[in-house]
Amino acid sequence: MPYSAEISRSNPTCFVFLVDQSASMGDPIGGEVQSIKAAVVSDAINRLLTELSVKCAKEEGVRDYFHVAVIGYGHTSVGSAFGGTLRGLDLVPLSQIADNPARVDERVKKVPDGAGGIVETTKSFPVWMDPIYNGGTPMREALELARGLVDKWITEHPACFPPIVLNLTDGESTDGDPTEAAAAIRALASSDGDALLFNLHVSDAGGSAVTFPDDVEGLPDSYARTLFEMSSPLPPHMRTYAEQEGFKVSDDTRGFVYNADIVSVVQFLDIGTRATDLR
Amino acid sequence: MRASIATYYLHKGGCAAEEYEDAFAVCPELSQAGVPDVAKVRLAIADGASESVLAGAWARLLGKHFTLNVPGVFEQPLTFARHTVSATESFESALYDYVAERAAHGRPLRWYEQRKLDRGAYATLLAVGFFNPYEGDVLAPTDDRGWTAAAIGDSGFFQVRDGRLLVAFPMVRSAEFSTSPGLLNSRNRDVHLVAQHVRMRAGDVRPHDDIYLCTDAVAAWFLAEAERGGHPWKILNDLRSEGGPHFTDLITEERAAGRMRNDDATLIHVAVR
Numbered sequence: 001m002p003y004s005a006e007i008s009r010s011n012p013t014c015f016v017f018l019v020d021q022s023a024s025m026g027d028p029i030g031g032e033v034q035s036i037k038a039a040v041v042s043d044a045i046n047r048l049l050t051e052l053s054v055k056c057a058k059e060e061g062v063r064d065y066f067h068v069a070v071i072g073y074g075h076t077s078v079g080s081a082f083g084g085t086l087r088g089l090d091l092v093p094l095s096q097i098a099d100n101p102a103r104v105d106e107r108v109k110k111v112p113d114g115a116g117g118i119v120e121t122t123k124s125f126p127v128w129m130d131p132i133y134n135g136g137t138p139m140r141e142a143l144e145l146a147r148g149l150v151d152k153w154i155t156e157h158p159a160c161f162p163p164i165v166l167n168l169t170d171g172e173s174t175d176g177d178p179t180e181a182a183a184a185i186r187a188l189a190s191s192d193g194d195a196l197l198f199n200l201h202v203s204d205a206g207g208s209a210v211t212f213p214d215d216v217e218g219l220p221d222s223y224a225r226t227l228f229e230m231s232s233p234l235p236p237h238m239r240t241y242a243e244q245e246g247f248k249v250s251d252d253t254r255g256f257v258y259n260a261d262i263v264s265v266v267q268f269l270d271i272g273t274r275a276t277d278l279r
Numbered sequence: 280m281r282a283s284i285a286t287y288y289l290h291k292g293g294c295a296a297e298e299y300e301d302a303f304a305v306c307p308e309l310s311q312a313g314v315p316d317v318a319k320v321r322l323a324i325a326d327g328a329s330e331s332v333l334a335g336a337w338a339r340l341l342g343k344h345f346t347l348n349v350p351g352v353f354e355q356p357l358t359f360a361r362h363t364v365s366a367t368e369s370f371e372s373a374l375y376d377y378v379a380e381r382a383a384h385g386r387p388l389r390w391y392e393q394r395k396l397d398r399g400a401y402a403t404l405l406a407v408g409f410f411n412p413y414e415g416d417v418l419a420p421t422d423d424r425g426w427t428a429a430a431i432g433d434s435g436f437f438q439v440r441d442g443r444l445l446v447a448f449p450m451v452r453s454a455e456f457s458t459s460p461g462l463l464n465s466r467n468r469d470v471h472l473v474a475q476h477v478r479m480r481a482g483d484v485r486p487h488d489d490i491y492l493c494t495d496a497v498a499a500w501f502l503a504e505a506e507r508g509g510h511p512w513k514i515l516n517d518l519r520s521e522g523g524p525h526f527t528d529l530i531t532e533e534r535a536a537g538r539m540r541n542d543d544a545t546l547i548h549v550a551v552r
Binding site for chain 2: 006008011050053054055058059061062098099126
């Protein structure tokens with residue numbers, strides 16, 4: 001059965017995050033919270049890296065069940081979005097990520113004081129990537145870079161749980177049609193199944209999100225349909241998890257969210273990186 | 280009636296032996312007991328959840344805690360739950376020592392360990408007490424010796440009599456096993472919550488009964504074999520016989536054949552004679 005390989009230190013898998021860093025990512029995100037899209041996406045990825053590190057932590061350190069790349073694509077370049085000592089690196093073992101945040105911010109958080117009121121407290125927030133936004137959207141080049149990383153990974157780990165590429169963007173590709181590059185990623189396979197490509201489109205104008213659709217109906221334009229067609233179906237364990245989270249799913253449900261607000265960015269990353277069986 | 284007790288364990292394939300995070304405990308201790316009166320036996324088996332920190336330590340503490348001969352523990356869910364909360368207090372104290380020791384050895388906790396420790400360690404627990412009803416402390420034995428089992432999660436208790444499976448507890452079918460069993464958290468001080476989730480069962484004991492306690496991988500295998508019409512207890516009984524298989528070989532073979540999940544494997548076998 002595909003997508004059932006055990007994820008272990010001797011048989012790890014990888015995540016490749018592709019982050020749109022074009023100028024429009026500096027616009028506000030739709031929804032109630034006042035924040036720019038680039039900040040919402042980088043916060044969500046920093047939070048995910050924190051959660052992954054904690055999830056895989058054991059007494060001896062963080063276990064390398066996953067290797068992770070965060071690739072930014074914008075005006076200046078397509079390449080690693082890590083800051084600090086990881087700057088310039090693509091796929092990095094999770095233990096090195098956990099031990100090398102670029103910095104640790106202190107963020108103010110409001111929590112109940114236990115007596116019906118609210119108090120402010122600070123919480124440390126490890127940061128690996130910062131929000132950057134300028135220029136165009138070289139999505140095709142980013143997908144090609146991801147294909148190269150996934151291809152090399154599968155050559156070195158032929159029995160791994162299939163690699164997952166998660167693309168977070170707010171606009172159309174400015175360097176040509178991305179569909180071929182996307183199909184080239186999905187055509188790669190380990191013995192446990194095809195590599196997965198999930199896409200998330202970040203909203204800037206509000207409107208309701210289309211989350212994990214199973215057909216193109218309800219998608220507003222050809223751009224949304226293109227992203228849908230570029231996205232892999234969710235494997236069974238992710239479908240089950242999405243269903244538990246209250247989404248309507250079918251065998252054709254794709255790893256795709258259109259017009260995402262902050263909540264659906266987090267849900268997309270949570271469901272799209274859900275592991276089956278860590279050993 | 281006497282209890283001849285044997286214990287077996289093996290870490291999961293691909294991991295180091297010291298990464299074994301199941302635990303088991305037997306009272307009286309096997310090295311001292313010889314073949315004890317069955318009514319004096321306490322057993323516990325626990326499966327530390329590999330996604331938590333110090334899960335093995337928590338499982339070992341639970342094993343020891345529930346084989347202490349504390350009167351009343353098995354009387355009802357609430358008394359059992361109170362005993363689990365006293366285990367969480369002991370663990371908190373052990374944790375304090377662990378953190379201090381790490382700091383003293385120049386290896387203070389990293390940020391991710393601290394966050395994970397704040398969430399507590401998780402383990403399943405199956406504890407069994409055997410009793411003489413004339414001495415009290417029992418749910419409802421129907422014969423001159425009885426047992427009471429209490430379980431949180433998917434570790435399994437099986438009783439075989441006259442060549443057939445008499446009791447399977449708490450799981451009765453192999454299909455019931457999942458990747459998210461009930462777990463006892465080391466920070467859970469809510470007695471009523473634990474009492475709601477603990478499952479208890481009692482039964483009698485007769486000469487020539489065989490009783491098995493095992494963590495989930497072995498338990499699921501045991502039930503699947505029985506569902507196929509097999510007699511997994513005969514295979515486990517053979518572990519004791521001269522010339523019989525070694526536990527390590529048996530588990531390795533069953534894993535390789537895809538009949539057993541690759542996980543820590545632990546078994547306590549009580550042969551009542």
